Amino acid sequence: MVDFSNEPTMKGFFAPTRFEADVYDCEVIGRVPTELNGAFVRLGGDWLYPPRFDDDSPFSMDGYINMFRFKNGIVDYKGRWVKTPRFKADLAAHKQLFGKYRNPFTDDPSVRALDRSVQNTTPLAFAGRLFTLKEDSLPYEIDCNTLETVGPYNFHGKYKSLTFTAHPKVDPVSGELICYGYEATGLESNDVFLYTINKQGEVTRELRFKVPYVSMVHDIGLTQKHVIIPVFGFVTSMERLKEGKVHWGWDSTKPAYVGIVPRDGEAKDIRWFKGPERATVHTLNARTEGEKVILEAPIYDSNPFPFFPPVDGSKWDPTKAKAYIRRNTFNLASKDDGFTEEKLFEMNVSDLGRVDDRYLTMPYRYAFTAYSDKQRPFDQWKAGNLGGRVNNCYGRFDLATGRMNSYFAGDTHSLQEVCFVPRKNGAEGEGYIIGMASNYAEMRSELVIADAQHLEEGDVVRVILPFRATAQVHGRWVDESDLPFA
């Protein structure tokens, strides 16, 4: 029996959708730029069955991949579940067999031998293949035309970590993929395996090292010379897991560590810098300037996720769960293990920020992310009252001038993660921003596309879906030439 009626936050716009869909030649408002050829691929989660435990994390939702395919000004939509062994086992049993986030001790005994990953975080197109990523397992390969699940992928057996990050970086200069797995040898292991994979998809380098304490290493920074590894706050232990708790808890006494290792270095070359309590879940960009390594990221003061509660039993503090765009500077010439931190903008933003990926690892000027502008109108009569939680704007943050340009989605809408699509041969920031808007008045999702250099002018085009699309964690633009599209 499928029954979501007892879950107060899974109603209205936020109810599970639970269907697969094809929409051919989507309705559009405006004109789709014909230079946009490729696909906007989104990955997120939906509940096939209700969670087994009330206090489980939304990161346990079943993976759902969907794609807006752009070709010659026409847009088709396709959405499919990621059909993992977990999905299939649940479907066969007609119920949720899997327990709390990354805690196999809470699973039904019948599925203890199965891969329990849900593949719900980031899509990746690399070496001619499309993957779904979830940081607790290997990538899953997906057929880029049908979105059907092919299965786990280990780069011809050369990728040895049991896990694969949701945030690998593609070096725009070499085309290499820099990726890693943490808890690489199993639950509660402090092993990290860092890999370089060439653009043909062959593993060319592996570096194994250990982190100061077992923690979530969700994202990294990459420069032309260094890899930056943030470790912060979240802790786990086998005792905790055997007690039936969710994988992570937050320990505010743990310092934030940032490891810096040369891309051609060994484990002994890692420098660990130490700072105050912070949460660097996602990064924007990084660069090496002489002896200085600079990381810019939307960084939280403390724990952003109430479903990974404080280990000391205190109450989760929403006032510290706000991300600000900050710059961390690490001086490799210094013998000190500290680093400097600057807040670049005083306004808090969504931590799902992006840059023009052609400038990844290098000096750059623009960052893009969503934020909430309380001065903009919100039509509660039509949309309902979100309690002011709406991310109604995308901002282009100019790190050179400190200025910000803004795109407003509308007075009944909120925005999910932004993505930047560069114009071919254009300068930095020349192109489009693209992202999914939730229309709370019409109970539908809309893909918004705006000129990144003229955000105040609003949409260039809006692609209308006649239903709610599943919630996204991350979305990526994939150029026509990057995958064997039909």
Added chain:
Amino acid sequence: MPENHRSAALARRDFMGALLGAAAALRMVRLVPLAAAFPGVSSRPVVSFHLDRPYLDRSGTALPYYPPPGARSAQIFSNLDEESVRRKHCYL
């Protein structure tokens, strides 16, 4: 009693009876709330629609307007605190 006097007395009696009945009825109206007298009718003003336009019916007797499923679809979060929402929807 002359016939005309009897008729007048009966008319006065009927009139007084009607007056007392009316007073009693008015007293009932004052004492009994409308909602109690007519189950299903609200004593509070309601928003209703007439000829496709919203209006506030102060009597509470009009059919209240409820938005169709889908409209105001964010309303479920209106009374939830930040922790309750973000426990299930960390990226809206």
